[in-house]
Amino acid sequence: MRSEAAAIRARLVVKTCVAATAILAVLLGLLIYPASARAYAAAPACSAPVPSTTQPGYTVADPNCDPDGTAFVPVAGSAVYTGILNGAAYRLEKPAHWNGELVVFAHGYRGDGKVVYVGSPSLRAHYLARGFAWAASSYQTNGYDVGQGVRDSYALIDLFTSRTGHRARDVYMAGESMGGHITAVAIEHYPRAFVGAMPVCGVLGDTELFDYFLDANLTAAALAGVKVPFPVDPAAYESLVRQELPKLDGRWADVVEQRSGGTRPGFDQAFAFWSALPSIPPLTTVPFLFGLYPGLTGGTENIADGNVTSNRFTIYQEDASPWLARDELRLNRDVLRVDRTARPSRDLTGVPLVAGRPPVPTLSMHTIGDLFVPISMEQVYARRARANGLSDRFVSRAVRALGHCEFTQPELQRGFDDLVTWVRTGHRPGGDAILDPRAVADPRFGCRYTASDRPNFGAAC
Numbered sequence: 001m002r003s004e005a006a007a008i009r010a011r012l013v014v015k016t017c018v019a020a021t022a023i024l025a026v027l028l029g030l031l032i033y034p035a036s037a038r039a040y041a042a043a044p045a046c047s048a049p050v051p052s053t054t055q056p057g058y059t060v061a062d063p064n065c066d067p068d069g070t071a072f073v074p075v076a077g078s079a080v081y082t083g084i085l086n087g088a089a090y091r092l093e094k095p096a097h098w099n100g101e102l103v104v105f106a107h108g109y110r111g112d113g114k115v116v117y118v119g120s121p122s123l124r125a126h127y128l129a130r131g132f133a134w135a136a137s138s139y140q141t142n143g144y145d146v147g148q149g150v151r152d153s154y155a156l157i158d159l160f161t162s163r164t165g166h167r168a169r170d171v172y173m174a175g176e177s178m179g180g181h182i183t184a185v186a187i188e189h190y191p192r193a194f195v196g197a198m199p200v201c202g203v204l205g206d207t208e209l210f211d212y213f214l215d216a217n218l219t220a221a222a223l224a225g226v227k228v229p230f231p232v233d234p235a236a237y238e239s240l241v242r243q244e245l246p247k248l249d250g251r252w253a254d255v256v257e258q259r260s261g262g263t264r265p266g267f268d269q270a271f272a273f274w275s276a277l278p279s280i281p282p283l284t285t286v287p288f289l290f291g292l293y294p295g296l297t298g299g300t301e302n303i304a305d306g307n308v309t310s311n312r313f314t315i316y317q318e319d320a321s322p323w324l325a326r327d328e329l330r331l332n333r334d335v336l337r338v339d340r341t342a343r344p345s346r347d348l349t350g351v352p353l354v355a356g357r358p359p360v361p362t363l364s365m366h367t368i369g370d371l372f373v374p375i376s377m378e379q380v381y382a383r384r385a386r387a388n389g390l391s392d393r394f395v396s397r398a399v400r401a402l403g404h405c406e407f408t409q410p411e412l413q414r415g416f417d418d419l420v421t422w423v424r425t426g427h428r429p430g431g432d433a434i435l436d437p438r439a440v441a442d443p444r445f446g447c448r449y450t451a452s453d454r455p456n457f458g459a460a461c
Contacts, residue, residue, distance in 0.1 A: 047062045049062070058114050058115070059116075060117075061089060063091050066119070066120070086140065088138050089117060090159065093134055094166070099131030101131070102160055103132050103133070103173075105136045107138075107175070107179050113142055116141065118137060118138040123174075133160065135159070135160050138152075139153075150348055153173070157193060171193060173196075174416075176202065180202015180204060181203035181352075184358075188358075189348065194359075195360055196362070196422065198365075198415060198419050199362070200365045200366070200412070200415070201404055203373055204354055206351055206352065207351050210299070213292040214311055216292075219316055221240070224245075253271045254318035255318055259374075259376065264441060265444075265459065273369065275287045279291025299338070303351060306340070307341045308342050308343065310339050312337055312338070315332060316328065358385060358393040363415055367404070369457065378398075386435070395422075401454050402457055411450065411451045414449070414451070415449075
């Protein structure tokens with residue numbers, strides 16, 4: 001069975017390699033674009049980035065321009081406002097027929113570059129059509145600085161009032177990827193500021209995402225019989241990975257499947273897709289997951305005050321059975337064990353904790369095949385919310401796609417509209433039973449909220 005699965009995965013790697021490489025920059029959101037700071041009515045010329053007034057070494061890109069240099073201009077009679085506040089660029093937009101409500105949007109991870117820039121949410125047109133204003137910030141910093149993202153996003157609420165002359169009656173918080181982490185922290189840190197939240201493809205498990213990266217890399221090393229230290233020098237690690245790759249078989253994919261959300265449809269295609277992607281700098285010559293090894297930063301994620309990752313008590317499995325087979329016992333014996341020296345912070349420093357205490361209706365969405373920020377993040381949050389007696393405030397929806405944040409407009413629009421209805425009526429919308437292994441393993445898992453089949457996912461709904 002495993003050899004057959006390995007053969008399937010090998011064929012899928014070949015078929016997806018070219019396409020996967022081409023979209024890597026889009027998935028990670030690492031594009032930087034030129035950059036001024038003022039309200040306007042006509043299309044402005046793009047200005048060069050200006051030095052940050054708060055972050056030495058940073059520059060702030062022109063909020064009047066999109067990544068390709070296209071001017072950010074009003075649509076359908078909307079009023080737009082741009083600027084730079086305390087080293088963070090911002091965009092605000094109020095539709096011609098405003099309903100009195102505001103959506104604060106938090107963008108995802110943009111690498112460790114020193115140019116910050118603001119963009120528009122993918123649901124911009126939908127927000128405006130429904131009468132919602134929206135606001136977005138570049139944040140003052142890049143990197144995995146969730147705390148700064150929370151502070152700069154929250155500041156947009158008062159900024160919207162001062163710039164437009166109107167205070168929003170209700171405010172929603174939304175974000176994608178790292179912005180999902182920001183969203184989850186923001187509603188807990190400022191529980192009275194928001195009426196609803198919509199994190200998508202979000203890091204809802206805080207440091208457990210980095211534990212997953214640790215698990216993927218250390219189990220690969222153990223299965224390949226290669227000794228990998230923690231921490232490790234990036235140059236040395238590349239050589240170690242090259243020793244591992246020829247020795248890995250379907251067992252490693254099985255471990256990754258269980259650690260990323262459990263047995264589920266489309267995983268073979270997802271594993272092939274992500275294995276064909278080159279990783280992020282500096283390890284762009286190895287498969288995607290290997291460049292995410294927390295040992296490359298000593299587990300600090302370049303933001304925490306110590307190692308935030310651990311696999312000290314993790315039990316690795318290759319299938320859904322709770323009983324460990326001989327091979328699984330051997331893997332758990334051989335894998336390097338790492339213990340944390342720091343934990344998620346309860347304030348906005350380091351890597352902030354997501355306690356799973358949603359104070360408002362929270363509707364989240366995740367693609368089943370995402371192996372960058374896997375659907376296990378939804379499960380972590382759902383378990384925490386359940387432990388806190390707040391399951392009634394959280395709805396999670398699965399979408400049958402392979403990419404990170406790979407949603408269609410109809411899928412996102414339906415999610416947002418259902419969240420708004422939930423907030424306004426109190427009627428909790430439907431979701432997927434992401435904590436039920438049988439439901440997740442069902443061949444039709446994710447069909448209910450997938451608007452269109454993705455041919456590369458596998459079986460259609």
